[in-house]
Amino acid sequence: MQSDTPGAKKYFNRVPKQWDALYSHENPLKYLINKWLRKGLYWRYQLVFEQCGTIPEAKVLDIGCGTGRYSIEFAKRGAGRIVGIDFAPSMVDFSREIARQMEVADKCEFICGDFMTHQFEEPFDIILAVGVFDYVKDPGPMFKKIAQLKPRKFLASFPKFTLVWGTQRAIRYYWIKKCPIYNYTEEKLTNLYREAGFSDFQIISYEKGFFGIATTK
Ligand SMILES: C[S@@+](CC[C@H](N)C(=O)[O-])C[C@H]1O[C@@H](n2cnc3c(N)ncnc32)[C@H](O)[C@@H]1O
Numbered sequence: 001m002q003s004d005t006p007g008a009k010k011y012f013n014r015v016p017k018q019w020d021a022l023y024s025h026e027n028p029l030k031y032l033i034n035k036w037l038r039k040g041l042y043w044r045y046q047l048v049f050e051q052c053g054t055i056p057e058a059k060v061l062d063i064g065c066g067t068g069r070y071s072i073e074f075a076k077r078g079a080g081r082i083v084g085i086d087f088a089p090s091m092v093d094f095s096r097e098i099a100r101q102m103e104v105a106d107k108c109e110f111i112c113g114d115f116m117t118h119q120f121e122e123p124f125d126i127i128l129a130v131g132v133f134d135y136v137k138d139p140g141p142m143f144k145k146i147a148q149l150k151p152r153k154f155l156a157s158f159p160k161f162t163l164v165w166g167t168q169r170a171i172r173y174y175w176i177k178k179c180p181i182y183n184y185t186e187e188k189l190t191n192l193y194r195e196a197g198f199s200d201f202q203i204i205s206y207e208k209g210f211f212g213i214a215t216t217k
Contacts (some may be wrong), residue, residue: 003087003116003142008135011179012066012088020067020094040208044130044157045070047204051155051213052126055079061124061149063115064132068095068108074126075104085111085118116142120149127151134159134181143196154198154214158184165208184210 012019021027022034022041035042048070052058057080062071065084072095074082086092092112099105111118127146133139133156146154160166161183173181186203189210193201201214 003114003136005135005137007179009087011177013090016067016090016094023069040206043206044211047211048128048155058125060126063127063129065095065110066091068098068110070128070130071095071108072099072102072104075107082108083111084108085113085115087114116145124149125152127154129156131157137182139192140195143192147196147198150216152216156212158189158210160184160209162208186210
């Protein structure tokens, strides 16, 4: 079942450099402004690595890897193999190039494809879906596919609707970028985790969203 998200694919295919500016220090002023305006994005980045602790040799799947910044950091921290998948070809090209520059290309495989249709032939210890569920119209099947891959840890972020941020984001993405976004509530997330078969999970609420940490034995 393919994701029903042509708007997201087209939009993200146009903006790899813009997206990567959130992580790269190439333009220090831009980086500082982003850091101030998008605190949640940096908080969730830190949280992922705090949650994963030491990860020697772990196998990591990074769904919607974007420009590969999480994948590359996992490689630098000692993960054994990282697979990043993104359906925007320019994002995948960008990830490959940064991994090469950071000298971790041998540990990283970047696949251009839709997570929902790609067949994975190997198990993963850690699965990430950061900044991805924002663009998923029907998240149930994605949750179930992730659960079937039986990760020891599944980490994901979800946006929540707030009057000021939610409204301006909806206008920006839906009307200007032609890329619809979908919001979540704690109740909706609890049902999604349970229905996918996750029994051990924690949902952390923060200013603009939620962060979910699910563990399996
Ligand atoms: C906001 S970016 C986040 C990138 C990265 N995870 C990060 O946090 O820096 C979301 C990415 O998810 C990708 N994406 C969304 N749905 C996807 C799907 N079903 N399969 C593969 N990639 C997807 C988009 O192309 C985009 O590059």
